[in-house]
Amino acid sequence: MMLELASDQGATLEERDLNTSPLAVRGLTVSYGQKPAVFSVDMTVQPDAMTAIIGPNGAGKSTLLKAALGIVKPLSGQVSVFGYPLEDQRARIAYVPQRASVDWDFPTRVIDVVLMGLSRQLGLLGRVRARHKARAMDCLHRVGMRDFADRQIGQLSGGQQQRVFLARALAQDADLYLLDEPFAGVDAATEKAIISVLKSLKQSHKTVVVVHHDLATVTDYFDHVFLINTHKVAEGPVAEAFTAENLQNAYGGRLATAQIDQISHVSG
Amino acid sequence: MLWDALTLQLGYNATLVAIGASLLGVSAGVTGTFLFLRKRALVSDAISHATLPGVCLAFMVMVLLGGDGRNLLALLAGSALSAWVGLLCLNWLTRHTRLAEDAAIGAVLSVFFGFGIVLLTIIQTMGMGRQAGLEGFLLGSTAGMLWADAVIIALGGAATLALVMLIRRPMTIVAFDPDYAAAQGMAVHRIDLAMMGLVMAVTVVGLKIVGLILIVAMLIIPPVTARFWSERAEHVVLLSGLAGGMSGYVGAALSAMAPNLPTGPIIVLLAFGLFLLSILFAPVRGVLAALLRHFRFQRRVHIRQGLLAMAQGQKIYEPLTRRLLQRAGLIRADGVATEAGKARAAKALRDEKRWEIVRADQAHEAVAALYNGLRDIETVLTPDQIAEIDRRIGAPKEVPA
């Protein structure tokens, strides 16, 4: 536990994390009404790696991400991005929200959604030029959606919608990518396409954080895990932190013991 | 004078209007509750505005047939008919096109109202010279009301109320959980239509007293008011009826006192007064109660986090946390923990550790669900259970200074 480590040296270690980590969260508490969804959470995301945030339903995974991005207002706590306040670093963050969070009936085409990722670059009145279009098409190509550029977004399948969201994030050309349940309800082909894009991001020294719900794929996909159940359960490299004990701690009795055994053998 | 008004001593008509307004208030409050719980409060706005063309058409038909067009019953029948057509348009738009309900409501209410205005101007030029007070239907007007009109309103209010009471159970179930209702074999769509039919009845009965714009208030404000006082649907229905009835009765009585106190606005403003009291002072859902709760909660969160940080020898970054700890006498001005602070910090950390054991242990699953970072473990476990957990943790550790 942390308390044994809590010496002066530990404190300086923490301060340094706060200064350099792509995303560092300290003492974050978010509450909907009287029930905290996230309680006093510290998180230090490792650079150039893929981190999974995992935990049971209602454990505060998405809330943690949204609070870190300033989408929901925390009750207390601090967030730093690459060592600076969030507001100064917006341009370096790309966010992929849950698919269900937007109105897919909105009158717009796939290409327009991807171009939204370029809007910081374009400013208020900047015209969309050929090179912007080319860039957006390139991002669509990377997620295998090039042929769908002129489709209305409502006509896409769930997996295709998710890929369009990822393409929009790619267009932002950020250093830190935050994805909220990108694999929820998508087909196998989409899952494969997304994970290969994410792995290529890692190779080009980007940091990727994913809210993830499928324990079976954690060891295949990710380098680091962050286990949460309202408060932090564990954090670290998959080999160290993704253990049966930590999972039991995070999921309590809700996860069948057999399932944990199976997974811990895999990660074993 | 006020006393005379409230005790119904201002003449037959005023008395009947007051009785009619109270009955109307009760039935509007009760009916509106189902609409509100179904999250379709503003459908009433579309229904009420859609009555206007019907009123005008009924008038024109009566005049063309040689009458003087003042028969209230016929006017109300016409208004019901066009409101029903408006409702069907609304339903069709939301079910068969991509329009959301709010846009459909706005479209129906404005177009029907606009068409009604066109008809009104036709009536103005029909050579009748007078409009039989049709404008009274916009804002309500009880002045010059006939005895027969008052009887119709009183009877209509009573009949509507009786109908609402008759089908209140299915309406409650549908409002609460339409999917469950459908699974139970209830015809959700038909019950919805019945609910809308009742809203329409209330609107039509209320046209003469409060007018088509303000009847919406009587369908919305009392339910919202009542919601602050109870979490149980049947109580909300009763309270809403009470609030509506009171506003109607007192409002009608007050307006009978003077000619420049129009009934509709007075009733609405009284209802709003009740709403204002409720939103501010209701014990659980009221604003004051919620604010107090929020500040208390925020304070607990900050102190708890501060104590845990102290126990782990971490620096406390948040100024608010430091301030709260200092005010509670747990740290000194320079940030160093006091004796009391150290003890509380050690306890907080220990509790956190205990919770961790509880949450990891399947045997404690029910208790673990109660964890929210703030709950004292003593409130959910017996001393024996805590002692057992403490054995598993081992001896208390020293808190680093």
Place this chain on the structure above:
Amino acid sequence: MSGAEFVPLSLTPMLIGTFAAIACALPGNFLVLRKQALIGDAISHVVLPGIVVAFLLTGTISTWPMMLGAAGAAILAVVMIEAVRRLGQIEAGAAMGVVFTTMFAGGVLLLEQTDTSTVHLDVEHALYGNLESLIWLDASGWASLLDPVALAGLPPELPRIAVTLIAVCLFIWVLWRPLKISTFDEGFARTMGIRTGALSLALVITAAVAAVAAFDAVGSIIVIAMFICPPAAARMMTNRLEVQIGWSVLFATLSAILGYVLAGYGPLWLGAADAVSAAGMIATVSGVTLAVCAVLGPCRHRVGAQTSA
């Protein structure tokens, strides 16, 4: 019809009606997409109390106090709706219903309490406008458009609504990208650093300004038709926001001109002697447009994979 008759009697009401319809339809597109269509309803109902209060405070019916009163009432209503919704945890529709009906009731009561019969301020006028009276008596024909003396006699409503329309266009043009992004995906918009709360308020205020300026032309209730019907009809014609805006402007213009013509000349064609309410007819035509699009529009149905988590 000759210019000598058309220009003084019909040109200005038609232009005012058209400008008002477009000024409302433009922000209406976003309100409809944001499922806030009924904000227009709420705003338009509180214009009346705003004007009454302005009249009571200043004692005159001059234009600017009334515009300010109406705009103030609209902003007050929006703030109150937000307060009731958040503080009382009341669903948005019900919160609107509470606020705008109460303010409307207050307006009617104040109106009845004061003797406004001497001035031209009555409920009916406020509710359904007076487009027909906005004529240009100084004009004698098309040539008057170049005549400074005649132009000075233009009804003041015309330049006012024209300025409003330009302001609304500017607002939409400058903030197009943030408006579009935050309407589609608010969470994403915030991560881009767009201040969605402020933007949303700015949109509502723009709508309120348009409603107030359009109010004395078409009346407060019919403004709602202009907010909702052209954008809703336009939505059924296309799946692209840019194109939808274009359609909505077209439908707004069509409703205003056709509505005015039908109201002014329709009864004469049918052999009746007098015109009917132009504002009412404009709303009716916009409703017919919507109905046609709802039955025949190429994009009238919801399509594809709906959101299912």
